[in-house]
């Protein structure tokens with residue numbers, strides 16, 4: 001009599017899939033109510049593939065304002081790096097008024113789900129250019145920046161310490177790619193004691209004259225929707241990022257999805273999008289574009305859980 005062992009006839013792919021399921025450690029945070037995923041199985045497979053390749057193959061690319069920083073705290077908006085400069089220490093009342101007016105005109109355009117990137121692009125250039133001109137007129141002093149940041153309510157997301165520290169411990173490079181103001185960004189992470197050697201920054205940097213007075217902004221302007229150009233011209237050349245084909249990308253804008261375009265021969269790219277504002281209007285496009293969407297989540301809990309899993 002011949003006894004058949006049924007699983008022997010199971011196709012190899014199915015056996016592999018079952019094995020995969022059994023050996024996978026679940027990430028409970030992915031079941032949080034703030035988490036949306038278009039294709040959960042793809043997310044799990046990508047995380048698993050990144051974990052198998054190890055921390056040595058990984059790089060993290062993150063936007064800064066409203067991605068590594070909180071969007072709001074106690075019902076109030078947390079300032080972006082540009083808005084942190086809105087301080088009596090640095091600019092006068094007239095400049096404050098003008099910058100706020102520009103914010104009220106252009107920010108709604110930036111997040112308007114009914115406009116295309118092509119329609120937004122020239123308006124973003126207009127916004128950044130006008131604000132940078134205003135700031136230059138103010139003759140901002142470099143030595144006042146640290147104090148202005150200290151007095152501001154700039155705030156990193158809850159759980160930021162775990163995030164920065166795990167990446168530093170594992171020697172995983174963190175590229176912060178920001179259309180904000182690099183000098184302010186650096187000061188925020190320095191004052192939070194997380195400016196570790198694995199952190200690299202691509203951003204708009206201020207150019208100070210010999211007396212320490214702002215005279216211009218350096219290099220090509222970076223705004224929300226031209227990060228691809230910055231990725232190709234700056235990030236691609238960073239030696240520390242070479243030979244790391246796996247990417248964890250964090251952003252809060254669809255424009256942030258191009259931040260990994262400078263990665264040579266990417267293998268596994270997992271994208272996480274923070275959806276902070278205009279949730280209903282933008283939910284569909286975010287879910288269609290990012291692998292994981294975090295809705296009104298002011299914490300780093302999900303990225304931290306994924307990193308813990310990947311680097312464990």
Ligand SMILES: Nc1ccn([C@@H]2O[C@H](COP(=O)(O)O)[C@@H](O)[C@H]2O)c(=O)n1
Nearest residue numbers: 063064065080082083131177178179180
């Ligand atoms: N004058 C401005 C210009 C831009 N912003 C905001 O900053 C964000 C850009 O920084 P990322 O780190 O997110 O790339 C962008 O989303 C603008 O909303 C601003 O507040 N003031």
